[in-house]
Each structure stands twice: as C-alpha cells, then as structure tokens.
Amino acid sequence: NAGVTQTPKFQVLKTGQSMTLQCAQDMNHEYMSWYRQDPGMGLRLIHYSVGAGITDQGEVPNGYNVSRSTTEDFPLRLLSAAPSQTSVYFCASRTRLAGGTGELFFGEGSRLTVL
Amino acid sequence: GQQLNQSPQSMFIQEGEDVSMNCTSSSIFNTWLWYKQDPGEGPVLLIALYKAGELTSNGRLTAQFGITRKDSFLNISASIPSDVGIYFCAGQKGSQGNLIFGKGTKLSVKP
Numbered sequence: 001n002a003g004v005t006q007t008p009k010f011q012v013l014k015t016g017q018s019m020t021l022q023c024a025q026d027m028n029h030e031y032m033s034w035y036r037q038d039p040g041m042g043l044r045l046i047h048y049s050v051g052a053g054i055t056d057q058g059e060v061p062n063g064y065n066v067s068r069s070t071t072e073d074f075p076l077r078l079l080s081a082a083p084s085q086t087s088v089y090f091c092a093s094r095t096r097l098a099g100g101t102g103e104l105f106f107g108e109g110s111r112l113t114v115l
Numbered sequence: 116g117q118q119l120n121q122s123p124q125s126m127f128i129q130e131g132e133d134v135s136m137n138c139t140s141s142s143i144f145n146t147w148l149w150y151k152q153d154p155g156e157g158p159v160l161l162i163a164l165y166k167a168g169e170l171t172s173n174g175r176l177t178a179q180f181g182i183t184r185k186d187s188f189l190n191i192s193a194s195i196p197s198d199v200g201i202y203f204c205a206g207q208k209g210s211q212g213n214l215i216f217g218k219g220t221k222l223s224v225k226p
Binding site for chain 2: 035050090096102104106109
C-alpha cells in the first residue's frame, strides 16, 4: 500500500516564485491536512479538509492555498514564496468514520528551501 | 494558538536506560497520541489513549492519559539505538478535532 504520497521530496525556490506540493492518499480517507515542521516548533497545521470540496484554515495559513477536488488529492500551493516558508512540509490523512482511532497517517515530507 | 508543553526538549541517554517524557496542556483533551519521527521520515503513531487514567503499553513503550485529561506521559524502558528520533505528543478534542502537536522530544541513544 502506498499510503500518503508527497511530491516533490526536495525543492529549491527563489523568493517570489510559486509552486505546488502534491499529496495523494489511497486509503479513502475523508480528512487530509498539511503541516509544516520547523526546528523547535513542532508540527503546525496549515490547512485541512474534511472532504472533497471543503477546506479550512489551520494555525499558520498565510501564504498558502489549498483545494480538494477529489477525495484522494490535496495539493498545497505557495503563491509567492518567501524565505520564511523554508521548512519541511507534511501531508497527513485519517478516516472520519465513527470508531476511527483518530490516527493521522503522514507522508514522508517535502523539504522546501526558499532563497 | 493552542499549545502543548512537551518536555524535555532533548535527551541524551545511554543504551539500556529508561526514558520518560511528558506533555501538559491548559485545556482538556479527549484523546492523547504519541508519535515517533525517524530522521528523514514522517511521524508514525506509537500509542493512542482515549480515557482519562488509561495506561497502555506497546512493547517497551508505556503511555498514560492523565486523570485531569490535561496531561500525558510516555516511558521507554531499556532503550536501544533504534529508539533514536523525535517523539511528539498530540492532543485531540472530540472525535473529529484537529490534532495539536507538542514541539517534540529529540532522543539520542549512545551505544
């Protein structure tokens, strides 16, 4: 099973450039989310989605856009990259079915550097 | 935003030693989870706790859901080199709430 797949794994951008981090899951999970991980800051929620067509902001949404056109995919867009967005980004998903454990399944991460 | 206070930030221990780390919050959570992140990987769930006072084991790992529902701890007994990584606590309010993560405890094990 592939689980949660993120691409690319590594990316270097110049300030002002835009790009999209891709995330796909094959577990039919309703809930998908994006976190960023910075040293000493833990995992902070950027955006999340509880189903196709529904998205909402997390703790640190500024500078990022998301959309959820299918259950499987949840891309994260950086509109105009800034050095402060240098980070490791994780996509994660889980089921919302009653009786679910609440366990989040994470991808392997996308390491982004903005120069 | 809401925060979980996780301590210690880092630990350097000798192989075979026991390890203890904890998480506290000013808010009540219905679920506490503990994740481990290996270098270069995404976090993976170790233990999930659903009831106040619950004590759950997974091999050499033991975690407890605090009675007040505002804290949780994780113990690792007889540490081995593959225990190296970052351990995160996470709290969830309700069955559908977003997970809130602590800042992590970085564990180093000296053979």
